[in-house]
Amino acid sequence: MVHVKIWGSLRHATEGKDEVEVEAANFRQLLDQLSTKYPGLRPQIERGVSLALDGRIYREAWFTEIGPESEVVLMPYMTGG
Amino acid sequence: MKNIPVSTTINGDPIEFLCGPDETLLEVLRNRLGLTGAKEGCGTGDCGACSVTLNGRLVCSCLVLGAEAEGGEISTVEGLAAGDALHPLQQAFIDHAALQCGVCTPGILVAAKSLLDKNPNPTETEIRYWLAGNLCRCTGYDKIIKAVQIAAEEMRSA
Amino acid sequence: MALDSQAKKVFKQVGTRPRRPDGVDKVTGRAMYGADATAPGMLFARVLRSPHAHAVIKSIDASAALAQKGVKAVVTSADFGVPEDLFIRDVQDNCMARGKVLYDGHAVAAVAAVSDAVAKQALKLIKVDYQVLPHVTDVDEAMKPGAPVVQQGRTEENVGPGFSENVTTYCEFGHGDLVAGFAKADRILERSFKTAATHQGYIEPHACLASVTSDGKADLWCCTQGQFHVRNVCAEIMGMESSQLRVTASEIGGGFGGKTTVFIEPVALALSRKTGRPVKMVMSREEVFRATGPTVSSSMDVKIGMTRDGRITAAEAHLRYQGGAFPTGTVTMGGQSAFAAYDLEAVRTYGWNVMTNRPKEAAYRAPGAPMAIYAVESVVDEFCQHFGLDPLDVRLMNAAKKGTRSSYGPTFDAIGLIATLEAAKAHPHYTAPLGPNQGRGLSCGFWFNFGGNTCVTLNVNSDGTIGVTEGNPDIGGSRASISLMAAEELGIPYDKVRTIVADTNSIGYNDITDGSRVTFSVGLATIQSARNAIKVMCARAAKIWGIDEDAVIWEDGAAKPSGPNAGDFEPMTLAEIAAVSAETGGPIAGHHEVNADGAGVSFGVHLADVEVDPETGATKVLRYTVFQDAGRAVHPDYVEGQMQGGAAQGIGWALNEEYIYGKDGRLQNAGFLDYRVPVASDLPNIDTVILEIPNPGHPYGVRGVGETPIVPPLAALSNAVSRAVGVRMHELPMSPPKLLKAMNGKG
Numbered sequence: 001m002v003h004v005k006i007w008g009s010l011r012h013a014t015e016g017k018d019e020v021e022v023e024a025a026n027f028r029q030l031l032d033q034l035s036t037k038y039p040g041l042r043p044q045i046e047r048g049v050s051l052a053l054d055g056r057i058y059r060e061a062w063f064t065e066i067g068p069e070s071e072v073v074l075m076p077y078m079t080g081g
Numbered sequence: 082m083k084n085i086p087v088s089t090t091i092n093g094d095p096i097e098f099l100c101g102p103d104e105t106l107l108e109v110l111r112n113r114l115g116l117t118g119a120k121e122g123c124g125t126g127d128c129g130a131c132s133v134t135l136n137g138r139l140v141c142s143c144l145v146l147g148a149e150a151e152g153g154e155i156s157t158v159e160g161l162a163a164g165d166a167l168h169p170l171q172q173a174f175i176d177h178a179a180l181q182c183g184v185c186t187p188g189i190l191v192a193a194k195s196l197l198d199k200n201p202n203p204t205e206t207e208i209r210y211w212l213a214g215n216l217c218r219c220t221g222y223d224k225i226i227k228a229v230q231i232a233a234e235e236m237r238s239a
Numbered sequence: 240m241a242l243d244s245q246a247k248k249v250f251k252q253v254g255t256r257p258r259r260p261d262g263v264d265k266v267t268g269r270a271m272y273g274a275d276a277t278a279p280g281m282l283f284a285r286v287l288r289s290p291h292a293h294a295v296i297k298s299i300d301a302s303a304a305l306a307q308k309g310v311k312a313v314v315t316s317a318d319f320g321v322p323e324d325l326f327i328r329d330v331q332d333n334c335m336a337r338g339k340v341l342y343d344g345h346a347v348a349a350v351a352a353v354s355d356a357v358a359k360q361a362l363k364l365i366k367v368d369y370q371v372l373p374h375v376t377d378v379d380e381a382m383k384p385g386a387p388v389v390q391q392g393r394t395e396e397n398v399g400p401g402f403s404e405n406v407t408t409y410c411e412f413g414h415g416d417l418v419a420g421f422a423k424a425d426r427i428l429e430r431s432f433k434t435a436a437t438h439q440g441y442i443e444p445h446a447c448l449a450s451v452t453s454d455g456k457a458d459l460w461c462c463t464q465g466q467f468h469v470r471n472v473c474a475e476i477m478g479m480e481s482s483q484l485r486v487t488a489s490e491i492g493g494g495f496g497g498k499t500t501v502f503i504e505p506v507a508l509a510l511s512r513k514t515g516r517p518v519k520m521v522m523s524r525e526e527v528f529r530a531t532g533p534t535v536s537s538s539m540d541v542k543i544g545m546t547r548d549g550r551i552t553a554a555e556a557h558l559r560y561q562g563g564a565f566p567t568g569t570v571t572m573g574g575q576s577a578f579a580a581y582d583l584e585a586v587r588t589y590g591w592n593v594m595t596n597r598p599k600e601a602a603y604r605a606p607g608a609p610m611a612i613y614a615v616e617s618v619v620d621e622f623c624q625h626f627g628l629d630p631l632d633v634r635l636m637n638a639a640k641k642g643t644r645s646s647y648g649p650t651f652d653a654i655g656l657i658a659t660l661e662a663a664k665a666h667p668h669y670t671a672p673l674g675p676n677q678g679r680g681l682s683c684g685f686w687f688n689f690g691g692n693t694c695v696t697l698n699v700n701s702d703g704t705i706g707v708t709e710g711n712p713d714i715g716g717s718r719a720s721i722s723l724m725a726a727e728e729l730g731i732p733y734d735k736v737r738t739i740v741a742d743t744n745s746i747g748y749n750d751i752t753d754g755s756r757v758t759f760s761v762g763l764a765t766i767q768s769a770r771n772a773i774k775v776m777c778a779r780a781a782k783i784w785g786i787d788e789d790a791v792i793w794e795d796g797a798a799k800p801s802g803p804n805a806g807d808f809e810p811m812t813l814a815e816i817a818a819v820s821a822e823t824g825g826p827i828a829g830h831h832e833v834n835a836d837g838a839g840v841s842f843g844v845h846l847a848d849v850e851v852d853p854e855t856g857a858t859k860v861l862r863y864t865v866f867q868d869a870g871r872a873v874h875p876d877y878v879e880g881q882m883q884g885g886a887a888q889g890i891g892w893a894l895n896e897e898y899i900y901g902k903d904g905r906l907q908n909a910g911f912l913d914y915r916v917p918v919a920s921d922l923p924n925i926d927t928v929i930l931e932i933p934n935p936g937h938p939y940g941v942r943g944v945g946e947t948p949i950v951p952p953l954a955a956l957s958n959a960v961s962r963a964v965g966v967r968m969h970e971l972p973m974s975p976p977k978l979l980k981a982m983n984g985k986g
Contacts, residue, residue, distance in 0.1 A: 005648050007411060007412050007647075007648065008410075008587070009397050009409050010397070011411075012396075013397075018414070040396070043395065043396055044395075044397075047395075052648060052649035054650070054652075055649045055651055055652040056652065056836060056837050056936060057649065057687065057838070058836045059689065059834075059836070060834055061836060073647075075575070076410065076568060076571040076572075076575075078571075078572055079606065079753065079754070080605070080689050080753040080754025080755065080756070080946060081439075081495055081496020081499070081602035081604040081605060081606050081753055081946055101356065103356075112355075117271075117272075118268020118269070119268070120272065120274070120443065122442040122443065122444070122524065122911075123524040123911050124523060125912065127524075127910060127912045128442055128524075128911050158266075159267065159268045161266075162267055167267075171263075171266035174262075174266050175258050175259065176258060178256070178876035178877060178879075178880055180265055180266070181714070181715040181716060181884065182442075182490075182491060182494075183265030183266075183270055183492070184441075184442045184443045184492025184493060185442050186265050186266055187266075190266060206920075210920045212918075212919040212920075213918040214918070215918075215919070216440075216916060217919075218442055218493050218495070218884070218888070218916065219880065219884045220880055220883060221880075221883035221884045221887030221917075221925045222887070222919040222922055223883045223922075223924050223925045224876070224880060226919065226924070
């Protein structure tokens with residue numbers, strides 16, 4: 001199981017939880033699982049999210065492998081100047 | 082409105098052109114003569130990107146009418162280098178990274194040359210006030226001021 | 240790509256300061272910017288813009304304009320479809336109002352004519368019948384139920400009740416138990432702040448030259464931070480295939496985020512398609528101010544608890560950003576950045592994006608971060624004054640470091656904040672004496688930095704020189720940095736490399752030049768391209784020598800046998816291998832395509848000394864020093880340039896710059912005379928101290944540097960001014976009238 005920290009304003013879609021668990025070996029599976037398990041997250045996932053894996057932020061990259069001990073944080077998709 | 086024939090000297094060359102009575106010198110330089118070194122940053126004389134000299138005087142070419150240049154001598158950034166030898170200001174700007182995007186650079190070079198023509202040994206404050214009419218948004222002016230100082234010193238010792 | 244394992248790698252070229260390849264063109268006036276291109280038979284286009292902040296367009300009658308001699312076409316929103324994709328639809332509706340004008344300056348029609356004068360004249364002949372609607376330009380007003388609604392149906396699912404429909408986005412970040420944290424504090428401060436919208440203020444207005452031919456092909460020349468982004472957006476709006484629309488980025492006269500956008504290009508393309516001729520469109524400065532993206536304006540509340548020895552026990556912030564007439568996500572980045580410099584047990588940020596009748600916000604250097612961090616750093620400074628603590632010691636005590644759970648979630652890897660703070664503390668500036676009416680302020684700054692989609696091709700020419708082709712406009716010397724990294728990796732002199740920025744048909748897709756990504760991502764792709772080319776060159780040498788490929792290494796610009804067992808051959812230089820490339824298998828090149836990650840966050844600290852004139856309220860910046868972690872400064876001149884330029888923009892934001900709207904909802908200062916950016920005589924030298932804490936995500940350790948420097952000046956200046964005048968300021972800009980009022984009110 002991967003523990004995914006979500007940001008606070010998504011709690012409405014995760015039964016109030018700050019951290020959710022899904023079965024996933026990479027980012028694509030993780031996003032699919034999140035959408036399935038918590039359909040309320042789908043609009044945000046479609047608008048765009050970034051994922052931080054052990055402190056490194058990824059804006060896409062479906063096939064990034066996630067280890068069982070990895071720290072995974074869901075973040076909004078970011079743009080810069 | 083009929084076009085007006087104008088005879089000038091630009092960067093030492095005799096140049097004749099026709100322009101509308103409401104056409105600015107900047108429009109003439111850029112659109113009729115292909116001298117696009119002078120830039121239009123504002124069109125209201127606030128940014129200095131269009132700086133040229135007219136009869137030795139530093140002007141915003143967006144505030145001068147083309148017709149006003151009749152009989153006048155104009156210098157633009159295109160005339161700064163002597164053949165393939167860059168002017169010391171140009172060389173100092175490259176060597177000391179005094180430009181980032183470079184769009185204000187032609188105006189600043191013309192303005193700085195105009196300063197050094199009058200005052201070969203300006204203080205930092207004098208340079209800052211002289212160039213206060215030339216906006217640069219990339220550099221914070223630091224490297225520009227230093228490059229002008231370096232060029233001035235080089236020109237004095239030449 | 241991870242940091243190269245040879246930790247103490249000695250660089251031969253990276254870190255030097257060679258001349259930039261575009262220098263001569265730019266000092267001689269030869270460089271071609273957006274407005275400098277022409278084409279045979281070219282028409283000139285102008286845009287008619289709304290004089291109202293909010294109005295229904297009842298009708299547009301262009302017949303009189305079209306009857307004018309020399310007028311070739313008029314376009315309105317009727318000439319465009321309605322894109323399904325919401326992002327594309329917003330871009331298009333911003334380029335040309337559909338049904339309703341949403342802000343003063345919103346485009347309603349455009350004319351193409353044989354001359355600029357005729358086009359301008361024709362604009363006056365277009366009759367637009369407006370039904371004026373109530374408007375709102377203030378963020379707090381726009382949030383209230385009953386406020387005029389800018390656009391309906393744009394509210395995201397997680398925005399709570401109690402707001403007007405202008406509130407589009409809600410976000411919340413952070414962790415820990417706030418109640419318990421505040422209970423541990425010796426004092427709690429709650430303060431509210433406001434910052435004005437400011438414009439990127441690039442000196443070059445937006446400009447383009449569009450040429451659509453009757454067989455459906457098109458060429459577009461424009462000043463942009465991202466030619467591929469322009470290509471994709473315009474192709475979709477125009478119903479074209481990407482391959483048929485070639486976009487070439489001109490030299491760019493500044494962007495700072497403001498040219499990550501599309502404002503005029505689809506309009507010029509539509510006019511070109513309609514007239515069958517090339518169309519040039521150049522914005523005036525007034526149009527730039529009224530109709531292109533300024534940054535958000537903000538209204539914020541910050542609450543922090545601190546022990547009397549300076550430890551922050553809990554922190555929270557409420558951020559309300561208005562991003563103009565369309566939804567934007569900038570507040571989410573403000574929410575994530577606000578407390579990023581601190582190691583906190585309990586932290587929370589709450590953010591709302593709000594639509595108003597103002598131009599659509601565009602990214603501006605570290606979008607969303609400067610205002611939030613300004614508010615936080617102001618409160619931290621007030622604590623330092625209250626408890627009599629040294630502001631750098633307080634930052635050091637609370638600083639985020641490797642292993643800190645960041646305020647936005649992930650745990651930090653190696654970061655340079657503490658080293659940066661220590662450098663500031665050791666610097667003579669920090670202890671220099673101050674005179675009367677003078678004050679010293681400081682602030683931390685932070686930005687995420689991005690990587691992103693990147694393609695690089697590196698060609699080895701047969702004479703032993705190198706051509707690097709990349710796809711990101713050079714906004715501040717990046718071609719020099721990229722050439723340096725290619726030269727470093729190949730082991731050849733810098734001047735043997737020439738780097739160019741290619742059009743959209745000459746190289747694969749590249750993300751916009753944004754997020755401080757170019758030196759990091761393009762650098763990374765260049766290094767990998769060079770390594771790929773080296774692999775080919777080693778293989779060629781191996782063939783020539785008749786030995787195994789694995790027995791050849793690359794060192795100092797030459798292939799060599801890896802050791803005595805590999806064979807006894809004289810090294811072959813790059814030039815020698817290149818010279819026989821035709822005979823050994825054909826041209827040699829390396830290329831690399833990647834969606835880069837691992838950009839590595841960036842921290843900075845700024846120190847500012849000011850003097851406030853008690854008579855006029857005018858602030859003079861006396862001394863300014865920027866400390867920043869660059870990971871690895873590839874070309875230090877241009878790293879310093881980013882630090883100095885960002886600081887200058889931040890100083891303008893703090894002291895003078897602001898969008899001023901009248902009661903009529905119209906922008907009152909749409910020009911450089913009334914929107915005052917810092918000029919040379921406003922500023923002192925801006926000293927720089929570059930720290931190099933290598934980024935673990937880049938082979939040379941490079942971090943982005945471009946955005947972070949605009950973040951600290953806001954609070955550094957506000958803290959300096961507040962200390963100089965003895966009254967705490969809570970609003971930017973601190974223009975002389977506001978400051979005078981505050982000073983007179985304190986007694």
